[in-house]
Amino acid sequence: MSLHVYNTLTRKKEEFKPIKEGEVGMYVCGPTVYGDSHIGHAKSYVSFDLIYRYLLYSGYQVLYVQNITDVGHLTDDADEGEDKIELEARKRKLQPMAVVERYTRSYFEDMDRLHVLRPDISPRATGHIIEQIGIIQSLIDKGYAYEVNGSVYFNIEKFREYGKLSGRSLDEMIAGVRVESKTEKRHPADFALWKKAEPEHLMKWQSPWGIGYPGWHIECSAMSMKYLGEHFDIHGGGIENQFPHHECEIAQSEAATGKPFVKYWLHNNMVTVEGQKMGKSLGNFVTLKDAFERFNPLVIRFFILQSHYRSPLDFSNDALAAAEKGYTRLINTVMALRNKIDVNQGGEHIPIDLNLYKNNMIDAMDDDFNSPQAIAHLFDLSREVNQYLHDGTHYSASSLETVDNLYRAFGDTVLGILPESVHSSSSGAENIEGDLIQLLIDVRNEARKQKQFTLSDMIRDRLKESGVHLEDSREGTNWKRDT
């Protein structure tokens, strides 16, 4: 099987064939940087990180662009309300760009901890005002947009295909639009490309239509087409942005270029918290910085990848705790494996059919990035690995390394959950700390020989309090840190 992806545009899984063989252009709607990232961001960007990683693993040359929205995203998508960045800036008495800087850094910090690879380009909307104005001008020239009192709106009645992504018709939208308080728009569902700035507005630029600022949707068209071309392979984002955001992107981009905009639209589903939608108004936002206090970021990543990116995910302490245990099992196996690689010499070849596992994992990932299935195969592999690791046979380091290569490929490169740094500390280059722990282990084992179990258990308990876990086995005592 080859890679198949679910395309929102056609509502079915399609074979993935990039426009240019061997190369993929991918654009994902990035965060609006007016606050700390939350677990919803984690699901979204871990999902597209998985997609990015698998495309790379599959041998594609990928150009991954993910914007940073630092202007134009209003508190109300019907083109009213305040700019989110400005609102935060006023609240905190900061420059808007200071807000942007703070939360852009915060975003990347959080994503780094989740082992989300950085996009190739992270363009900022404010850095692409000229490009946005260019598209808007071209839309006016072609009759798709009109200027009213210093603002410019897209005329959706001129774009017959408006609604094709979200499956809506113009009639429905007229019925669905709530009462408009502004009368500038010709059609209630028209959307702003450029907004006139009132004098007190902080972020504003000169344009052919006066002083103003760009609408939210236009930035994504401008930045995606600038770096990926007018027609590119993948556009991703949260499912809630299907309408209106992505619908508007299609309209303005295709109207401006006369070409199809995006070949594959990919949307990830959303996070609920304890069964409830996570929303500002509900006050149940879980920021990543808070979540990281309770769980290892990689446990959160593992938890996210244990369900499909197109399925909703319920975030709860119990579910995370269960995921943590499962994750620890995988880590333990990898640690045990790498530990043997370090100490084993010579020996037999471990008889695992690695190609079977590899092909299973490729099949899973080829099927619309089915990470839960891929992880299931990782568990199957781990069970078999553990069986061999505990059967008393001496397996050669070189054959164990071929097993480890599979963990590196899928656990690290593709899924990003089992980093190369996962390693038992009981071997390799020792520092003084390692020497001292080994000394305690030796003392404890001497005590065990003399059946002084009170002393030996005390040593084990005290080390555990310090985050060092001892495990006795036939071959001796290993130790590891808390994961």
Place this chain on the structure above:
RNA sequence: GGCGCCGUACCCAAGUGGUAAGGGAGAGGUCUGCAAAACCUUUAUGCGGCGGUUCGAAUCCGCCCGGCGCCUCCA
């Protein structure tokens, strides 16, 4: 109201026509001074309910019940 999604064991969660993955929890066992780790066995004749199509359905169709999302801030 419009559009769409989902309902699989105690919990989480894959599976879209061929006879129910995986993880957690529970029970029993092996190993062990004990513990931990690991392994073995076990836990859904059934996939919300009722009909239908089919040799065969969790998977397709219809109706019903229940939950959720988008249309409004949010990834």
